[in-house]
Amino acid sequence: MDICGGPYSYLISLLLLLFPSEAACRPSGRRLCKMQVFRIWDVNQKTFYLRNNQLVAGYLQGLNTKLEEKIDVVPIDSHAVFLGIQGGKLCLSCVKSGDNIRLQLEAVNITDLSKKREQDKRFTFIRSDNGPTTTFESAAIPGWFLCTALEADQPVSLTNTPEEPIMVTKFYFQEDQ
The missing domain is CATH 1.20.5 (Single alpha-helices involved in coiled-coils or other helix-helix interfaces)
Incomplete structure (x- = not known):
């Protein structure tokens, strides 16, 4: 036929x-990037928002709920994703400087990133779903996970001790409707 x-x-x-x-x-040889928008909150119900150009996690109520940052996601394979905020104009990246490992926001368009470029690996997170929760491990620095502190209004960061009770590495991650 x-x-x-x-x-x-x-x-x-x-x-x-x-x-x-x-x-x-x-x-141009770049893959088509379909950005999806998600809501994210940790298992203690803290949501992400920007404060002084830094991503923090806290309890937003009333009129403050408008401050919640949605997470922009571009999937790059079955488990790896690029994460951003502000319509994909600021991307989360894992940076190693000497012995310091930190999470930072970089002014990069999420749809311009490519898994084939080594310099873009710092923006890549391995998404692992376990029941209703999700963890995000740095692809550039294996063993380091996206986390929030137990206290509210603290910066979102990275930890290499995800089992430690002072850091939260499990998130609810739901596509925004």
């Missing part, structure tokens, strides 16, 4: 246009 020239060719073309493959490439 010759599908390409048959009566279904227009339907197949339409479906490919509406649902592009993640393997599809732009003329």
Whole structure:
């Protein structure tokens, strides 16, 4: 059966246009990036928000709920993702400077990142779902996980001791409707 020239060719073309493959490439050679928006909060119900250009986790109530930062996600394979905020204009990155490991926000467009470029690895997180919760491990610095402090209104950071009771590494991660 010759599908390409048959009566279904227009339907197949339409479906490919509406649902592009993640393997599809732009003329520039970059993959198509479909950004998704998620809500994130830790198991203690603290949500993420910006304070003085720093991502922090705290309890937002009343009018302050408008401060909640949604997490912009670009999946790059079955478990690896790029994470950003502010419409994908600020991306979370894991940076090692000497013995210091820190999480920082970088002014980079999330859809311009590529898993093939070594310099973009610092933006890559391994997403692991365990029941209703999710953890995010740095791909650039294995063993370091996205975390919040037990106290409210503290910076979102990284830890290499996810079992320690003073840090929270388990998050509820839900696609924003």
